[in-house]
Amino acid sequence: MGAVSNGCFSSVFTSPLENEVFLKEKSFPRLLVSNKFLKVNKISCRKSESGIQENPTSNRSSKNNMEEYNIAMKKMMRSPYEYHHDLGEWILGMNYTHITNNLIVGSQPQKPEDIDHLKQEEKVAYILNLQQDKDIEFWGINLQSIVKRCKETGIRHMRRPARDFDPDSLRSGLPKAVSSLEWAISEGKGKVYVHCTAGLGRAPAVAIAYMFWFCGVDLKTAYDRLTSKRPCGPNKRAIRGATYDLAKNDPWKEPFESLPDYAFENIADWERNLIQGRVRGLRGT
Template sequence: MHVRWQRININVNDHTQRHILCDSQERDREYAARVRKVNQGTDRRRFFEVQGFSQCKRDLPICFVAAAENDRNPTMNCLQNLSISSSLPLRSFKCRQRKPEFQPCKLVIRNFTDLHRRSSVKAVSGSISSVEISGAEVDDAEEKEAKEEKEEKEEKEEKSEIYSQNMTEAMGAVLTYRHELGMNYNFICPDLIVGSCLQTREDVDKLRSIGVKTIFCLQQDPDLEYFGVDIGAIIEYTRTFDDIEHLRAQIRDFDAFDLRLRLPAVVSKLHKAINQNGGVTYIHCTAGLGRAPAVALAYMFWVQGYTLNEALELLLSKRPCFPKIDAIKSSTADILSGFKKKPITLSWEDDQCSIVEVSGLDIGWGQRVLLKFDKERGVWILNKELAEGLYEYKYIIDGQWRCNETEPVTPPNKDGHVNNFIQVDGDDDPSSERAIVRGRLTGDDPELTNEERSKIKQFLEACPDEN
């Protein structure tokens, strides 16, 4: 009888093959007894050197399993269900009258951290009894994970597409925002950035790395919820640093009138934060295309000394966007002269439609108000009070956005969009000092005198702080 040695290769995955040394104490003792019986006087050290072993306790690159040739079904306490890839015959050697000092070799498994497939290893009495690798289960899990990632990506893209369509309709310009691409921004001035919303805590780290000291958020809670932004986590993370501050000053999206009303309080809060924190300021809304650039423009116009047109030209040279300039003009005039309200009437002649709504005006493009049908006249009517200023609006007839050709229409913008508009004048006497001031500040090229800018700064500093 002679001893046969077999080499076992274990296929861990498609890319990796590991050689595992498998021995157990029980099998070692059985093997040693056979060797002594069959080959008395064998030089054990030479025997292992011939087979590729230098030390029995050394981490070896291959696995040898000894079995007597007349053992047809040897029982081994080692890895099961593994194919034998090669067989090495026992080489002849000379015998010496020396009793071998056999030291059992324990199981060694190396480099399992880079496995791409899942395996289940069961260990008993210091040795591994089985390894279970289910390729089918792994493939199913990977396929499920890939499917979920694809669905999540498609959902984000769909939300971005819907938001971009709403923004285009509301702003009167073709604007696109891709939330799934992450935060984007542009330096308008060395100390002033306009951009899109933060999405994760890592965005705070990015802004700190470029010197941002104040994060100024204009979003409302529904804006954040729509894209699943956890504003609480972002604020809490920002508070762990003493060199950056996160502030909120909410303005309703797609609402020029709310922008007009909110600008004084919002810019007041911004002005105070910049004076306190210094450094770079990051102003953002959701997409960074409407509210954020408008607030930046108002700050540049009221505080930094730009004319409105100079500030707008600089802004557009840095970041394509569509701020509501008329809202800034009207808000400027409101600070310096106050504002009055006057009643207005809108109408739509069509007795065949079932629902007539209007959007824009002082309610914003994200809101709609119903017109009432006058059966005697066959006309849809809206009576409303508006503060003095210029308002754009559009009718929605049975769900279709349309302009009324019998009412004033804005010139087409660069994208060809037009809206109805109405100019509300608060003074009956156009020659009054108040009317002249408002006319100048809401004109094509408004400029502030030094005295007017000083009054605005005093107003901003005296404005009550918001929570």
């Protein structure tokens, strides 16, 4: 699909393996890396059956945290993907994917140097953080140092927390998160980096909801386009639920929970206009 004026979809949609090679060394996990740089600039989260080995230099606490997190991910998201926080010990501490020309979805920045990379290499002007405080504390991230570096480099840091592995929290938080994302993209000052912890649940859900509500495509198209580039397991029902909440203009409307699974996978033009107005109305809240 060619470029469009609002930057929703463009020629950026290519094969996730295009121009990439696998680096295979005994001392490294099996990673997707750039031909030009020894860094993760696409996605380094692999299916659990792929046999990735943990970095042998990781401490026991980090390993225990990753195991605990991945167990919760597989249970709540029914996803075979894993988050490897310890990649940051020897390589750029993020994994991310370009979704459009101005939208990147990825994992949490772990240190100020990650902010420098996003600014210098990816021309990021906004960061939208979907983590709760307890998520950041769990991984031992110094958020203050990251926010400080954002200010120093001219990146606008925004937060719209949602509870991890909680579809109801995601559903209720999506409108405000998409409001921040849509505003940042509309400003046109640079790319927007949207992240949660692993970049596999909350962050891609926000990006998909944005594409669904503002880019004129149905939910399946938005979902398939993102997940074909970044394999992940965002909760589609939460997006449908948030769509229902925003489009509802009748207090006697049938409850969402009683609707069939395909309900609100698509919306009429008047519903999209209503949703866009209500989402834009959340700016500054």
